[in-house]
Amino acid sequence: MTTSVRTEARSSGMAVWKAVLLMLPAALLSSLTWLGNLMGGEIDPLIVVALVASWLGFTVLFVLMLTTGKTYRYRSIMFILTAIALPLDFIPYMLETYGSMMLSEDVMFNGGASFCPLTMPMIIVPALVKGVVIFPGEILPGMAKGAFSVMFILWVGASLSVGRGWCSWGCFYGGWDELFSRLRKKPLIKHRQIDSRWRYLPFAVLLAIVLLSAITFSPIYCEWLCPFKAVTEFQAPSSALAVIQITIFALLFLGLVVVLPLLTKRRIQCGLFCPFGAMQSFLNKINIFEVRIDLEKCTQCKKCIRECPTFSLDESSLESGKPLMTCTKCAQCVDTCPQGAIAYHIKGTPLKANSIVAKVLFLYPAYILLMFLGAGSVAAALYRILMLVTTGSMLH
Amino acid sequence: MEKIRPVLGYIMAVFSCLISAAILPAIATLSEPLITATGLTISPNYSGGEVVQTIDHGAYETHVHRMVFDDVLIGERKEGFIQVDWTPLDALPARINEEIDADGDGQADFRIELDTASKEATLTPYATWVLELEGAYKPKGYMLVRVRLDNPSR
Amino acid sequence: MQGFLLGLANGTTCLAFCAPALIPFLMHEGQTVRQNLVMVLKFLGGRMGGYLIFGLLAWATGSLLSSVAGYEGLLIGIAYVGLAAVLLVAVLRKKAPAGSCAFEGARATLNRWPALLPVGMGFLAGLKICPPLLLAFTGAASTGTLIGSLVFFLAFFLGTSVYFIPIPFLGVFRRVSALQIVGKFAAVIVSLYYLGAGILLLAGGVL
Numbered sequence: 001m002t003t004s005v006r007t008e009a010r011s012s013g014m015a016v017w018k019a020v021l022l023m024l025p026a027a028l029l030s031s032l033t034w035l036g037n038l039m040g041g042e043i044d045p046l047i048v049v050a051l052v053a054s055w056l057g058f059t060v061l062f063v064l065m066l067t068t069g070k071t072y073r074y075r076s077i078m079f080i081l082t083a084i085a086l087p088l089d090f091i092p093y094m095l096e097t098y099g100s101m102m103l104s105e106d107v108m109f110n111g112g113a114s115f116c117p118l119t120m121p122m123i124i125v126p127a128l129v130k131g132v133v134i135f136p137g138e139i140l141p142g143m144a145k146g147a148f149s150v151m152f153i154l155w156v157g158a159s160l161s162v163g164r165g166w167c168s169w170g171c172f173y174g175g176w177d178e179l180f181s182r183l184r185k186k187p188l189i190k191h192r193q194i195d196s197r198w199r200y201l202p203f204a205v206l207l208a209i210v211l212l213s214a215i216t217f218s219p220i221y222c223e224w225l226c227p228f229k230a231v232t233e234f235q236a237p238s239s240a241l242a243v244i245q246i247t248i249f250a251l252l253f254l255g256l257v258v259v260l261p262l263l264t265k266r267r268i269q270c271g272l273f274c275p276f277g278a279m280q281s282f283l284n285k286i287n288i289f290e291v292r293i294d295l296e297k298c299t300q301c302k303k304c305i306r307e308c309p310t311f312s313l314d315e316s317s318l319e320s321g322k323p324l325m326t327c328t329k330c331a332q333c334v335d336t337c338p339q340g341a342i343a344y345h346i347k348g349t350p351l352k353a354n355s356i357v358a359k360v361l362f363l364y365p366a367y368i369l370l371m372f373l374g375a376g377s378v379a380a381a382l383y384r385i386l387m388l389v390t391t392g393s394m395l396h
Numbered sequence: 397m398e399k400i401r402p403v404l405g406y407i408m409a410v411f412s413c414l415i416s417a418a419i420l421p422a423i424a425t426l427s428e429p430l431i432t433a434t435g436l437t438i439s440p441n442y443s444g445g446e447v448v449q450t451i452d453h454g455a456y457e458t459h460v461h462r463m464v465f466d467d468v469l470i471g472e473r474k475e476g477f478i479q480v481d482w483t484p485l486d487a488l489p490a491r492i493n494e495e496i497d498a499d500g501d502g503q504a505d506f507r508i509e510l511d512t513a514s515k516e517a518t519l520t521p522y523a524t525w526v527l528e529l530e531g532a533y534k535p536k537g538y539m540l541v542r543v544r545l546d547n548p549s550r
Numbered sequence: 551m552q553g554f555l556l557g558l559a560n561g562t563t564c565l566a567f568c569a570p571a572l573i574p575f576l577m578h579e580g581q582t583v584r585q586n587l588v589m590v591l592k593f594l595g596g597r598m599g600g601y602l603i604f605g606l607l608a609w610a611t612g613s614l615l616s617s618v619a620g621y622e623g624l625l626i627g628i629a630y631v632g633l634a635a636v637l638l639v640a641v642l643r644k645k646a647p648a649g650s651c652a653f654e655g656a657r658a659t660l661n662r663w664p665a666l667l668p669v670g671m672g673f674l675a676g677l678k679i680c681p682p683l684l685l686a687f688t689g690a691a692s693t694g695t696l697i698g699s700l701v702f703f704l705a706f707f708l709g710t711s712v713y714f715i716p717i718p719f720l721g722v723f724r725r726v727s728a729l730q731i732v733g734k735f736a737a738v739i740v741s742l743y744y745l746g747a748g749i750l751l752l753a754g755g756v757l
Contacts, residue, residue, distance in 0.1 A: 026413075026417075029417055097536075105531070105533055106533045106534050106535045107535065107536075108442065109442070109444070109533050109535045109540060111438060111442070111443070112535070112536075126439070127436060129562075130466070131434070131435055131436055131437065132436070132437055132438065132439040132440070132466075133436055133437070133438050133439060134439045134441075134442075135438070135439075135442070136438070136442040137438070138438070139431050139436060139437065139438055140427055140428060140431055141427065147427070148431075148436070148438075149423075149426075149427035149428070149430055149431050150423050150427060152430070153419065153422050153423050153426060153427065153430070154419060154423065157415055157416065157418065157419035157422065158416075158419070160412065160415050161412040161413070161415045161416040162412070162416070197731050200728055200731040200732045200735060201735050203728075203732045203735075204574075204731075204732045204733075204734075204735030204736040204738075204739060205735075205736075205739060207573070207574065207732060207736040208570070208574070208736045208739040208740050208743070211569050211570040211573065211736075211740070212570055212740065212743055214566050214569075215566045215567050215569075215570060217439060217441060218441075220743070224743075241750065287412075288405060288408040288409050288411075288412055289409065289412070346405040346406060346408075346409045347405055347408075348401040348402055348404055348405030348408075349401075349402040349405045349406065350402065353402070358409075361406070361409040361410065361412075361413065362409070364412075364413040364416070365412045365413050365415065365416030365417075366416075368413070368416040368417050368419075369416055369419070372419060372420055467563065
């Protein structure tokens with residue numbers, strides 16, 4: 001195939017005016033929520049600057065996504081920004097509210113631990129059997145940053161709209177994994193050196209934590225295994241047990257989120273460990289969006305297999321025309337394929353149907369999710385930075 | 397069927413956009429009704445269980461929670477605890493010295509002496525099933541103690 | 551009848567306590583429904599053995615609680631560590647390097663007596679002094695006679711075992727090879743948890 005045909009096959013960009021017009025309704029919708037936040041009471045000009053800058057930045061990146069056809073690159077920027085922004089706001093919040101990033105027992109009794117959607121797998125069985133939520137947080141929004149009701153509705157909404165796309169468009173932690181996986185130009189540990197059976201580890205972690213949380217009535221993953229406590233909150237080292245738990249999550253963060261992604265150029269935590277991602281993989285089955293491979297265009301070059309950050313493509317995918325159920329719809333394969341053989345697809349529609357329509361229809365819920373979570377986080381972080389610049393402190 | 401499937405697909409795709417857009421409004425409006433309808437509560441191991449007795453001391457109140465022996469799934473454990481709160485924090489005297497009726501039979505089951513500044517607490521059990529003081533804590537706005545108990549019904 | 555009904559009322563807790571070891575083990579073995587049923591029966595047999603030993607101890611000493619009070623943490627700690635070891639041997643035995651003495655010995659023993667694994671696992675799972683076990687002893691002690699206690703205990707045990715009936719049906723999915731790999735990984739994670747919990751209990755008991 002000639003270079004010009006290949007370029008045409010890969011490029012799925014559209015005219016700028018079309019992209020702006022398409023994104024306008026979603027951009028206006030997301031801006032309404034922030035305008036609501038600004039109504040009533042004294043408005044700090046720094047908040048306005050932060051909100052507008054964040055909203056504009058994300059909107060521009062989405063327009064670029066549509067005009068250049070490089071979905072993965074611009075999604076990655078927003079995703080990484082979201083992850084970096086979270087601790088920039090969350091840690092100052094912890095210092096303001098509790099005086100420390102560490103959760104003492106006093107704080108736990110106050111329902112001070114913040115929920116995140118990763119608690120959902122552990123909560124389900126005890127909630128169904130005994131009607132209790134096994135986490136030292138708040139049921140309804142109060143003092144803590146995330147209450148159970150908020151995270152539950154967020155999880156249900158995101159799962160219904162994007163399935164495991166949460167892992168590449170919504171998760172406020174995955175960007176760390178992605179950041180370190182993108183730092184090196186070439187991997188030191190190549191794809192073929194990683195045993196494909198490690199792909200099943202997240203499902204095993206999911207099974208183990210569901211069973212163990214049901215018998216201990218405590219959130220096992222949060223207590224022992226979550227590496228992202230390194231960038232949010234963690235228990236105070238008030239006992240030998242707590243010191244062991246802190247050591248474990250610190251090592252997991254270093255290993256799974258920093259070192260291994262650096263060496264492999266893969267999202268190791270997300271692809272080979274996270275139990276929430278494993279749970280979302282099942283929800284991919286009911287989500288209307290998927291990624292499909294046009295087998296007539298595919299030349300079996302296997303570049304997509306080598307590039308997939310979450311190990312969701314293998315030889316069987318090139319035979320069936322579908323990635324594995326663990327696909328996070330990040331668009332790396334879509335952008336990478338030299339033949340343009342991979343595209344977003346709406347289940348039930350013909351495979352040859354207009355892929356631009358499928359892409360835009362997928363980008364809408366993905367964009368809205370990223371705007372609500374990501375742009376909101378970035379705005380909050382920007383506000384903290386502006387406070388630091390203007391007042392010398394990030395704390396209120 | 398073959399003609400309907402693509403239509404259904406596109407309808408579901410548009411519906412997904414609407415669901416995504418509805419997340420924030422749903423959080424604002426459905427949080428409370430959802431919790432009320434399901435009756436979900438935070439595990440008593442963390443929340444201390446429901447308050448069964450409130451003692452008014454004028455400037456402050458004592459809240460005695462129920463005895464918690466909740467087992468993992470069904471039944472009761474051999475050992476549990478009871479949580480007692482004093483609120484509000486800024487109205488508490490320097491020292492609290494109070495007898496607590498844990499099982500609601502009108503008889504005091506233990507005495508707590510609590511230094512509200514240092515969190516030092518002493519337990520004097522009256523009943524044999526009152527075991528030991530688990531600890532005294534100062535969350536935001538109130539103080540609490542937890543006392544380990546043997547299950548009197550076991 | 552009273553024992554059986556008590557067992558039925560509390561059996562979900564028994565299942566919950568045994569499931570973390572039993573389910574990953576069965577997934578890893580990847581056997582048919584019938585073979586799984588035999589495995590589960592062996593597991594329950596081992597569990598029954600553990601319970602009966604406690605029952606006889608309780609009868610001999612007059613009270614379970616007074617005989618084990620103070621040693622409860624040590625006992626459960628030993629059971630946890632043992633369970634972790636058995637689970638690890640169960641899922642790693644086929645992959646152990648040749649010539650490694652410990653695994654060669656274990657492999658040879660298991661080849662001669664394959665029932666040792668599920669029975670041993672059930673026995674150690676049963677050694678955990680879980681709430682249903684305590685209920686059984688209270689009920690058994692109230693009958694007044696040794697035979698009465700054992701019959702009560704057996705009926706209670708049968709009542710709790712009803713909830714294990716669905717477990718062998720994991721064999722329906724045995725052709726899904728991924729489940730065997732998931733089972734192996736999950737068994738290792740669960741055994742690491744039991745190992746850690748057991749060591750903490752032992753350290754607490756010793757200290």
